Amino acid sequence: MKPVQHHMEEKPEPRSPATRTIVSAVLADGRLVETLYMPESGSTAFAVWDGERVGITHEIALGDERLVPYRGDNPLLKHRVVLFPSAATIFEDTATLVAEVAAYIHKYVDVATPFEKLAVEYVLFTWVYDRFQELPYLRLHGEYGSGKTRFLQVVGAICRTPIFAGGASTVSPLFHLLDRFQGTLILDEADFRFSDERAQLVKILNNGNTRGFPVLRSESVNGKEYRPVAYQVYGPKIVAMRGEFDDRALESRFISERSDGRALRSDIPINLSASQADEVLELRNKLLMYRFRRFAEAGNWFEPIDRSFEPRLNQVFSPLLANIEAQETREALRAYARARNRALVDERGVSNEAQLLAVLRHLSVNGPSPAIALADIADLYGRAFAADHLTPPTPRFIGGVLRKRLGIRPQKSHGVYVIPAMERAKLSYLYDRYNVTDEDAERVAAFDTTRALELTFEPLDRQGRVEVGDVGDVATP
Template sequence: MEEQTKPIEPLSLSIERSGRGDTVTVVAKLGDEELHRDKMDLNRASDRCRFGRAIHAKLHRFTPTDVESQLLKLLADLQRQEQQREEPPSDDGEEIAALELTRPELIIRHDYAAMIVPRLLRTRTAPDGTWTLYAKSGGKRSASELEPSVVIGDRSLHVHPMPYPPSVADVSELCRWSQASREAWLKGEVRPTTDDALAAILGRLDRFIELPDDGETGSRGHGATLALWMLMSYCYPIFPAVPYLYLAGPAGSGKTRTMDLIGRMVFRPMFSSNTTAANVFRSLHARGGTLLLDEAERLKDDRSPEVGEITSILLSGYRRGGRANRLEPAGDSFRSVSFDVFSPKLLACIRGLPPALSSRCINVRLSRAAVGSPRAARSLDDSPVEEQQVRDLLHAWMLENAPRLIDTPPPASTLANRDAERWEPLFRIASLCSDESLLEFVIAHAAQQIETDQEDATPEADPALLAALHELVATQPRVTPGDVLEAARDLDPDAIDEGWTARRVSVVLRRYGLRVVRSHGKRVFKQTAADVAKVAKRYGYEIADGSSTGGEPTDDRVPQTQTEAF
């Protein structure tokens, strides 16, 4: 009788999900008997080899190569399932155009505006996070759960990237529009105009910040610039490029305080002073919003690879579609991943920015507040209710007004090239105001600021100019900007190079309130040495105090009636 052999049972492999990412639990069985299980990443050859050796050690008839072959088949099946799950359902395989994709945080189209707000819903076990889409379409307001596709009229926009359900931390950080205001907006009780929004922002700036009087437009020009830039943060996806805001000024001039106040009002602020490039591009891609980078002096350190990478991200994020491309691990290999870094950004520092980055900025140079200034003495936390009311108003302003900007043409101005590109978003927002003179005023301020920026100096030269002016006005009756230039060059030839002009000296000293007047056909400084010493002390500059610093102007000095500004 022929001997019957027992059939050899095949090795059966199955997968159990194990947490996030690509990690899974692979279970090996012989019939109903579990032979081995292990947590692993099927993309990694080392993990597959380890699993194969473990099986071979228990049953020699299964070689590591055979086991790894089965693992590769499991990986292919898993990838195919993931691809099918991620692909949007389509009956006919119709191609999706790039214009049909939209980021979720701010969606602005003709006669349509929407934004998502994270909310926590009470459940029996724990709070459950959800994204709610607040939208206004054709005059109708609505609130609904965010879906992968957003329907606008007869077409759909596909949301990308689709955000993960918000955590408690996400809601705490990103839900800046109060529930009461959202409900009032849905009922049509809140319909702020651009005039309302600007007035609210300017009220907060005037309460807390001592803006410098710089030229003919004075502090009002800086205030309008900051207010319009903050409004732009709520509608920036409309524009092909968005200007960065650069807060300049010496130590103690209120840059960090001003940044803090602005951060309380802009759309989705992300504060940072010593961050990494990976944190910047991943955060901007995941959430959008406004990056506020303090102590940006380190961006001039071209020897640091990390700094170079951050600078590259900032340069790319100026234009719509700006991206940071990185190689991300994918099993044993890498794949190219693109991160969206387009957003408004605020930079603050003392010593200036790299030229390529500076050319993308609108500059607001701050100065130290006068001793005893009530604005500088107030705590930014003294009126939280009013602060929330301003944020509520700005969110509602976006939904009510942003679509109008799509068809608003750039106003005529004398600006050209990069200058026109930087200021265009602010001009277009200003044109929505009922007061037409505001637009004319902002255009005039922009032209003056550009001229000032071109003649501007680095702060390192300021102490030498103040010291030279102090020394000269103490001993001479009429001091011209040219006199100051020669004396400052003798004091600090490294800071005052051959590129300096008398006009540039006038521009720098004007920032400190030290203006020239016309006398006998010349432009001269009318201040006393005491005046200059007082300014230098306010900004922390040490200058030798001569014997005549406390004196009044002599008869030979310029009369007070001759005060024509330069």
């Protein structure tokens, strides 16, 4: 008889929760988590806000996952590439906090008063930007020695999770830093002068003001194979640069100010003292509490700057407007947006597209038929704006501008390309967009040979005769 063998089921060993390093989080129960860094001890921790009070912990257990902060000995923290608060400090009210931030910026930076107010509000906005779907960028541009770097140092240091990218040798680390820390990029554009680096930077700026548009890059897995990697680059950005970007759409994302053209205030310190770092940490701690208090309310309503403005301006600047409580500062932002909108319209008014629309406005009223021929447009455009072009424009060139830049599709009719009547319905909107008026059309009319030929004939008298003098007659004294 064989002995009975008893098999005991082996119990699986309990799995330790997976550890994930984070900077901040919004937990499923609504709690807010933010990283703290204590410079005295070089250690990190989490500040956890439950809606009423702040707790401090070194890790958060979430089922099978354990959340931990970045280590305090991380070189990015030790060398102040990325900055964090050290505590969440109570402040009186938002108006008082705004006044403290304004006093701090005014003490170390000399910019125009309206831009200074907007910079203050932009700092507060960075602490709740993740409640919005779009955001603007802040920029100071001017020649070297005009205070751009000081502006980055002073204003950037009190933004939420500032990432100081001035020491980057290439643009590549920025993708990783933005994706990992999701903070405020503090960028000196002059550090990236070469065309390939500038192109990568433009990708970050083009995709980084709207949530949900990551930048895709191909990265090596094992030195041989490449795979696409998506980097989240959405977030506030403060930029210093000498000039402007060629892309006008990118330019429209910036709240800008020139740093040159004015004498430096005599009370501005030439060098930043050690006490400035203490001021920064004190403000950063209060701004963390501002985030905790403001987060639930931020982003719940939007108000357009002005519905008559360019749609992009309303899209980009409305989130900042929604977070500003002081009516005076709200009006300052509206005034800035009004000037930007006027500049955009004026800039379009002197473009090739505006010139072409002036020709169309004249021909749509005085043309020989409802369908305007591209050959007639090219002929009048070439004579009216000959000084702006080295060679006379061809109908093919005119057709390309109409299709690609103005969204008007010419059609072939009886062997020639024309603008059909149904496409002319778009012209009224384009006239307004490019600020093309009846006066612009009248100026073009002076070059219309068809009209000019009509005006060369003398009007008939009552008997139907034309008074014509003898060509050979010479006036005698």
